[in-house]
Amino acid sequence: MTIDLIPADETERLAAVRRYDVLDTPPDGAFERITAMAARLLGVPISIVSIVDSDRIWFKSHHGLDVEQIDRAPGLCASAILQEGPWLVTDASVDPRTLANPLVAGDFGLRFYAGVPLRTHDGYNLGTLCVIDQEAREITDDELATLTDLASLVMDELELRLSARRTVSLEAELRRGAEDVARTLQESLLPPELPPVRGLDLAARYHVAYRDQVGGDFYDVIPTETGCLLVVGDACGKGTKAAALTGTARWTLRTVALHDGMPGDALARLNSVLVRADADTERYVTVALAAVRPVDEGAEVTIALGGHPHPLVVRADGTVDAIGQTSPIVGWQAGTAYVDATELLGVGDVLVLFTDGMLEAVAGHGETDDTAVRDVLRPLAGRSAEEVADALDAALGTDMRDDAAFLVAAVVSRA
């Protein structure tokens, strides 16, 4: 008997059941109202929205019956879904199709059943809207039309939910796509790995505040004949325009750094390039550019700051100094000059360049004072670059509103 009750397109039908993703979902108002209406309008005690699964019949709504599912085998809904139209049994006790059915012959004593298939737009019957009575009775054409209309309402509701779910998953997919683009773009703006530099132990971190948005922070380590250039910068604004500016800034610095010996000259060159390149979008960058030259017993750092937070040096004895002299932002005003400041670092000193986003993530929204960052750094004298970077990571608050980047250079013995 069960074999007879399996539709020819059962595999595809079950796929449709899965697609609507309704099995085992919690009860909800729309379907409860429909079964209550069906029972009231047809004057029967029981009405059910059933979904026929592979081995069971699950009830999305069961008015007047305290059962959530039954085995598929005896279920009359399994027969009903073989039809294109309604399936009617007016007295099950004498109907040859049902008289041996345990629901009919057993304690439940089912006598009347009218089920309308819940048919998808592509022709699969998911289950039924049915009404059930323990008395034999007839059904009028009007009642059948009502039941059919209510079944259409159930199907409309299921279609609506499916399309809402599709919209949500489409949005999630679009967002994931945007995040992928943002991440790829961001990665193109950062060095894949830091080059080895003799006499320096380097570490860098980049944290994005919003995964679907490209930030404007960047860092770079550019090897030179005498040592290396350390770059940490921040393009004003967010999104692709900021990213484009970031890319221009990073690659321009890589190019000019080969020709202009001093960081201040390099920033002046970057400034004039950006003023010309960026006339229509009116954006600027802030940059800390440090030329590090290993010397006996340490390193000589020459630094220029274009409107950027002062880098900090954790001395081997635990004092923390801000270095560099502030010059204006880069890329706004033609002819801006950038001042170099030179500092000697000893072995064990740690230089930290960072963006204002990192400062705010440690010190609080809107903060420009670096005291909180100094407090984090003070106990880290003599530690490795990775250890310092980890400690800074741990100090970033959870409420990050801006991207945060930092570059750590610990001076180590060249021997």
Place this chain on the structure above:
Amino acid sequence: MSGPRYTVRTERAVPDQGGAALRMVVTGELDLLAEDDVARALREAVGQAGATSVVLDLTEVGFIDSSGLRALLQGRDAASARGLSFALAVVDGPVTRLLAAAGVSEWFDYA
């Protein structure tokens, strides 16, 4: 977040000696969200017929970021392009700290 966290208001002083002195007052948070409105108000102020000077009052600004700074710079440049004087009214606080950190304190006149 409910409603803007900033306000922008432009006042036009009684014309004297044939020119109008404009005072634009911004309060609240001058960030990415406020940038467009502030920049537009500044362009409109600077473009007003008869305007000869613009004072941008930022004494009630509690927060400003790089986007806010960009709006100030655009206002300054727009005023300068039309031959208007442009000055900031500030007190020691977030605005002066950001201007100093960006190295642009000297790029502005102060009222």
